[in-house]
Amino acid sequence: MxxxxxxxxxxxxxxxxxxxxxxxxxxxxxxxxxxxxPPRGFGSIRVRVTVGQTTWTTSVFPSDRDGGYVLPMKKKVRQAEDLSPERPVTVVLETIDV
Known part of the structure; x- marks a missing residue:
């Protein structure tokens, strides 16, 4: 997906x-x-993510905050793509192991 x-x-x-x-x-x-x-730690789902020109593999996690999933954003990605707090980030997310 x-x-x-x-x-x-x-x-x-x-x-x-x-x-x-x-x-x-x-x-x-x-x-x-x-x-x-398959069950994974904390209900996580493995994904491949692309933001701008940066692609990496990580997991999304269920969140109590919004009732949905959250995607952690590594410092390397934030710096490479010049991401700032509260500004929109366009994400392409592809599930792995499905």
Whole structure:
């Protein structure tokens, strides 16, 4: 399955660490939740992601914050693609292992 969406980059701070995410929109989160995937840690789904010219493999995770899935955004990707907080990020996400 491949989906494309645009969403804002946001920060989650825990203690002294901060993590950056993009939230998968509800309609696409519902599609992901319906996939018959093997069980993985924390309910994660392995994906290949492209943002701008950068492609990498990671996982999306269920989120209590929005009830959908969130995509972690690595520092290397944020820097390479000049991503800023609260600005829209266009994401192409393809599931792996389906």
């Amino acid at each position: 491949q989906i494309e969406f645009t969403a804002a980059l946001w920060q989650w701070q825990v203690r002294t660490d901060s993590w950056w995410f993009v939230t998968v929109p509800p309609e696409h989160s519902d599609e992901l939740a319906d996939l018959p995937l």
